[in-house]
Amino acid sequence: MYIVEEFPRLFSIETSGKSLKTPFFVPAISSIKADWEIFGYVDLIEKVGYPGFLISAYDIFKLEKKEKKILMKVLSNYTDKRVFVFLDNGNYEAYWYKNNTWSLNKLKTVLARVYPDFCFSFDIFWDGDRSVKKHVKETITSIAKTAGMQKTGSTIALIHSNPELFPKVTRKIVDYINPEIVAIPERELGFSVFQKSQTVKKIRDELDRTKKPIPIHILGTGNPISILIFTLCGADMYDALDWSNAFVDPKTGQLFHFSQKDLVDCQCKVCKMKKVPYNYQVLAHNLIFYVEFLDKIRDSIRNEEIDVVLNEYLREEDVSKIKRVIGSK
């Protein structure tokens, strides 16, 4: 994998003949709160031509034998296509299904048959009673184990901590194991979007001190306004389920309820289509929005016009707050 920072806050990531530009949003597919089978989502993402998606090792593990075979075939085709396959380690689904038996060994059986471009390392959850040293050590071991099980692709170092300790914990892990990309759960960054953005900025400053181009992936962020703010504060990649359970208003970037598409006047090419099933239309509309929105953020950074995009989506006083976090005037 080849990562280069083409412009401050804009990375280019190349691997196996594929390339992506940050900020990048990865639509997550999960059996949790899902309307369709996994195949329905994968098929839709392919039809829209979206350049990547995230799928859960837990969901793959739980498929019937026949379905598993079909999915393996579909996924192996992506090796040749320009679509990035991200594999989640499965703990999210195991948590929601209250399954205590999900383990690194079960992830291993999935990794023996699936060839993702990226896999998130197995979680070592933050435990306030444990020392930072022990947490860092266990996290490094888990990253190394996940990497050892992957036949293809890169391991994204998944790091848990709390807002105060994230910069320190992340830096220690990076210094020990030198990951290409680090991942951090949004919910552990703080309560409000401003607190979260400050934590992101501190982690970014710490990573920049290593002088290595290390993108930050935020787990569970799909809200467009949060993507905009976190990107300017130092994050680069995001994944979430929001795209599959909400309707994004392209004018404001705000998320409406999944059922409220008709309350928003959208003239995008998907919304103008007639006789398209409702759920297909909502999801395709959302994906097209993300492509255009991320392009807009990239252009505004490259042209040094972040004020324009900030003022389009945020109130004046909030723009000032964000700019204080970034350290720009």
Ligand SMILES: [Zn+2]
């Ligand atoms: Zn639309």
